[in-house]
Amino acid sequence: MSKSNSDFSVxxxxxxxxxxxxxxxxxxxxIQDIKLxxxxxxxxxxSKYAHANIVKIDTSKAVALSGVHAVLTGEDVPEKMKxxxxxDNPPIKKGKVCSFRDEVAAVAAISPEIAKKALDLIEIEYEEQIGIFDPEKAMEKDSPLVHGHLKSNVLKMPWDIHYGDVEKAEKESAFVVEDRFTTQWVTHCCLGTSGAIALFDANDNLTIHTNTQIPSLAQKDFLESLKAMGLENKRVRVIKPxxxxxxxxxxxxxxxxxIAILLAHKCRKPVKIAFDRVEEFKATSTRQPTIIYIKQGCDKNGKLTFRDMRMVLDNGAHTSWGATTPSVMLMPISSLYRVENVKYVAxxxxxNNTYSQAMRGYGNPQATFAIESSMDMLAEKAGIDRIEIRRINRNQSGDETPQGLKITTCGLEECIDAVEKELKFDGKNEKGVGTGIASLIHVGGxxxxxxxxxxxxxxxxxxxGKVDVFTGGTDMGQGLDNIIAQIVAEELGLLAEDINVVHSDTDICPWDVGAHASRSTFVAGNAALGAAKKVKQKIQKFASKLFDVPxxxxxxxxxxxxVPxxxxxxxxxxxxLRKAHFSPGGTMLMAEYFYDPDNQNMGKELKGNMSMTYSFGAHGAKVKVDEETGKVEVLEYVAAHDVGxxxxxxxxxGQVYGGVVMGLGYALTEEVTVKDGEIMNANFRDYKLFTAKDAVKIKAPIIETDDKDGPFGAKGIGEPGCVPTAPAIAxxxxxxxxxxxxxxxxTPEKVLVALKKKND
Amino acid sequence: MEKILITLNINDKPCEVMVYPNDTLLEVLRDELDLTGSKESCGEGVCGSCTIHMDDKPVRSCLTLAMEATGTKIKTVEGLAKGDELSSLQQSFVDHGAVQCGFCTPGMLMSADALLKINSKPDEKTVRKAIAGNICRCTGYTKIVKAVAHAGNSQDHCPDCITFSKAKE
Structure with a gap:
């Protein structure tokens, strides 16, 4: 029988x-506060251009400036440092730039002011090239190439997937809807801007303090950079403040x-690079923008028959994780609601635009915006209630989806119920007021x-009687330190405050793939739980001799x-513990545990159970639209989540509230505006984040499904909060x-244009 | 440009410091006086992370010149607690889960503290207005608003106020 919360003390x-x-x-x-x-x-x-050849760089004036220790250009970057x-992306470009954020030179100086002055003294002669900024145009055969050595602007990626028989299912469908959706560039807007401090010891081992979510993978990247610099067999210590x-x-x-590594090595001193806000906007990555074509259908009873989606992703000039977001987009496309026949091409x-990276939801918010908008359109066409169509097609515990996702526990129905309990969906609101619902599936294990x-x-x-836990997991404000402390304390009959959680230092902490995919509670939690169980057994063994009981x-x-x-x-x-330690032949009680979930990489057929369990949720929004101005005001918001x-x-x-408000920004106000590759609103005045005045009180019903594989039944919840927000609002x-x-x-403009079109 | 010696009154202590006439108060606090609690996030007075008090009023220290601060009473986030004892507002932030990454927290606290000085029992709308100039990307503001409204006025129906009150007993 599953446990209830009253069975636990922490x-x-x-x-x-x-x-x-x-x-x-x-x-x-x-990082801003650290001085070495x-x-x-x-x-x-x-770069000053979106696309240009670098004809000449003259750094002599910068080199001569008092206080400058080093000036680097692309020539100083080892060939293999990418x-x-x-x-596909060297840290400083040589000979050619492909976007405004391409790095062309770097300096190290005794003060930030001198460093800035030195940059102004670097003279560069460019030869501008034609830029290509529209991904659909960039796909055309005669398009100019971003990278001349490649035959096409289209990346070699495997996203061409077909489960079941979409053509047949479409023919047999009673109702079909089809449309095009687009999503914009948005960016993370971390309040603490990016930064790193690199330093080498006398033996050329590197320590780098850096803002990272992936200490272990960053260590690997930096080791590769060191190798490219000719520094083989060295150590890299990554410390995340x-x-x-x-x-x-x-x-x-x-x-x-x-670049901080290159400068530190050249200067033999610690070098800090810390971004200001403008740089943070221009030189860090965005969420992947998309153009989405979706077609889906249902039978006469509202049961989904097929889903056919095609996407074009603007990769920008270089490739980071943004290009892999289709692997996660595939999850809602194939598996949000029961749908047997699925096609997806991305x-x-x-x-010559900026390049994209991971951002909370990793492709899921984009895909879910199209799917859940389209679900409402399909419901209307089929004459079925929008809540009902979601209930009819809801995922259920025990399902295996066409992609091969194994749904072990599913609280989607309870989430939909919770939203319906809080908001009216009978279409009987006052003029200009309406409600919307959207669901989500996300990796939770x-x-x-x-x-x-x-x-x-x-x-x-x-x-x-106190415990130090060294975890591979990374706390970045989301609270992994608490989660680990509570899990270990529960297992060992202690209080959370008895547990010291040490994280984010590769010299001390074991390996972890990183704080992403809402995985830390589940994976780092299970690792800590495994270690706690091992140490518990050791203590039991010792106590069994002491107490003379099994x-x-x-x-x-x-x-x-x-002994009860x-x-x-x-x-x-x-x-x-002291008895164990100070007895003859004494022992210290320690344990290690590595937890690697039994989930699968997608194989060649692009199938596989990528997560041990899946998180579900349903969001409901009540909005008021001012028909004079087009302004949308969010009146109420309910975010129900199955969290295990x-x-x-x-x-x-906190994760849900924060996710929702980030999602509301995505839905209504946030956009990195880009003109011919250049970011036009690199500041908080023009990039519109929700403030406390714009945000609304959110209700967040928690549905507990006690997942069999989660630590104490838990699933991940870091990302889901921002996944279905935009379609719920739309x-x-x-x-x-x-x-x-x-x-x-x-935006109000888009609403006004649409209203005018409707009324004309 | 030459540096000038000025005296600032910070957290009830006078301190002498050499500044350039164009140094911002935030630069001087952080770089010269090692008071790094006040944060720079936008550097142009939009995000509120650098909020401090000047004569009990919330001020953006990134837009204030250090020279302008002479003769005033400056309070920074470091001055809110008495030693290691958190102020009731700070404690309320902790108890209500209003702190996540924590980068906006110092500025948020200073804006809220200034509000509570003139209105000790603000309603939700008043709190939202008072902190509208402080951007937070983590929390969605809900818990911050609650923490400010409940600071020093524990609410019976709030599970976090109850936890707090019990812990205090």
Whole structure:
């Protein structure tokens, strides 16, 4: 029988974030706050053109400036030093630039001001080339090429998938809808901007303090850079300080990190590169923009028959994880609701725009916007209630989807119920007011996109009953430190405050693939739980001799190790640990555990159970549309999520609320505006984030399905909050005023144009 | 341009510091005085991360020259707690889960603290207005708004206020 929250003493409790007090006192140390002795300040010069040949670079004036220690150009970058998973991007470009964010030179100086001055002294002669900025045009045969050595702007990617028989299913469908949707560039807007400090020891081993979500994979990237620099067999230590937000932005290594390494090596001093806000907008990556064609159908009873989707992704000038987002888009396309026949083709196309990366949801918000907008259109065409069509087609526990996803637990129906309980969907709202609903599926039990989806944990008991946990997982504000502490404390009968969680230092912590795919609670949680169970067994074994009872009779609670029903056989954990330590032939109690989930990489057929379990949710929005101005006001918002189990509801709500508001920005206000490859709104005045005044109070019902593989039943919840927000809003706007906006963001201008068209 | 010696009154302590006439107060706090609690996120007065108090009023320290601050009472986030004892507002932020990555937190606290000085029991709308100039990307603001509204005024129906009150007993 599944456990309820009352069975736990620490899991399920609203324990405040362990580092919150330190942060509230202004004592948390971010990269901006770190100064090392002798540290220099690096700065990067970017291209003046979207596409140009570099004819000449003269750095002599910059080199001569007092206080400048080093100036680098593309000539100083080793040939093999390249970034991105297809290694198409050197940290400083040589001979040619392909986007405005292409790095052309870098300096290190004794102050940020001198570094900036030095950049102004670098003279570059460019020869401008024709740029290509529209991905659909870039796909045409006679399009200019972004990279001359390639035959086409279209990347070689495997996204051409067909499950079942879409053509046949379409013929047999009673109702079919078809449309085109687009999604925009948006960016993470971490309040703490990017930065890194690189330094070498006398033996050429590197330590780099950097804002990253992937300490272990970043270590591998940096080792490769060192190798390219001729520094083989060296050590790299990656230390991630407290970071001011991640949201996927730090899932790849960036040019500034590799440039800091080059400068530090050249100067033999620590070199810090820290971005200002403009640079953060221009030189970090965006969410992948998409052009989406969708066709789907149902039978006369509303049962989905097929889904056929085609996408064009603007890859920008270089390749980062944005180009792999179709692997996650495939999940909602093949598996949001039961649909047997699915086709999906995605093309990633080089342009002279900025390149995209991972951002919360990893492709899912884009795909779900099209799917869930289209679901409402299909419901209307079939004359079926929009809630009903979702219930008819809902995923259920025990399903295996065409992609091969195994749905172990599914609370989608309960989520839909929870939304319907809070909001009216009878179409009887006052004029200009409407409600919308949209659902989601997301990976909730890891996501195998790499050779290993694992995470290690090392657990060390001290002499006083306290525990140090060294986790591969990364806390970036989401609260992984609490989750690990609560899981370990629960297992060992301790309090969360007895657990010290050490993370984000590759010299100390075991390997982990990174803080992405909503995987940390599940994977790092299971790793910590595994280590705690091992150490528990060791303690039981020791206590069994001490108490002269079988090991399995020994329990842990309230910092005591005891045999239930026998008051004589009870000892504070700390005392027992000291006994173990200081007895003849003494022992320290420690354990390690590596958890790699039993999920699958997608094979050649692009099938496979990529996650151990899936998170579900349904969002409901009530909006008011001002028909005079086109402005959309969000009146109420409900975000119901199947989370398996809430290890910490206080922090979990924070993930949902934050995700929703990020999703509302995606739906209504946020857009990186790009003109001929140049970002026009690289600041918080023109890039419109929701403020406290715009945001609305959110209700977040938590549905617990107690997943069999999750730590204490938990699934991931980092990303889902921002996945179905845009379609919930778009559907509510349609309900309110009868216009369907298919291009994000839904600005007042777009609403007004659509209203005018409708009324004409 | 030459540096000038000025005296600033920060967190009830006078401190002498050499500044350039065009140094912002934020630069001086962070780089000269090692008071790194105040954060720079946009550098142009939009995000509120650098908010401090000047004579009890919230001010963007990135838009204020250090020279302008002479003769005023400056308070930074480092001045909110008494030693290691958090102020009731700080404690409320902790208890209500209003802190995630924490980068906006110092500025958010300073804006909220200024509000509470003139209105100790603000309603939700008032709180939202008072912190509308402070951007947060993590929390969706819900818990921050609650933390400010409930600071020092524990609410019976709030599970986090209950946890807090019990812990205090």
């Amino acid at each position: 899991v399920g409790k609203r324990i405040p974030k362990l580092d919150a007090a330190q942060k509230a006192m202004g004592r948390a140390e971010y 002795p002798g540290m220099l300040y690096g700065r990067i010069l970017y 970034m991105g998973f297809i290694k 407290i970071i001011g937000g991640g949201f996927g932005s730090k899932l790849d290594t960036y040019a500034y990190e590799h 093309k990633c196309v080089y342009t 890891g996501a195998r996109i790499y050779g290993s989806d694992g995470c290690g944990a090392i657990l060390k008991m001290d002499d006083y 090991a399995e009779k020994i329990e842990f609670k309230d910092k005591l190790v005891f 029903g026998d008051q004589e056989k009870s000892m504070p954990l700390g005392k027992l 189990r809430a290890i910490n509801p206080l922090l979990l709500e 559907n509510a706007i349609y309900d309110a005023v009868g216009v369907r906006i298919k291009d994000l963001p839904i």
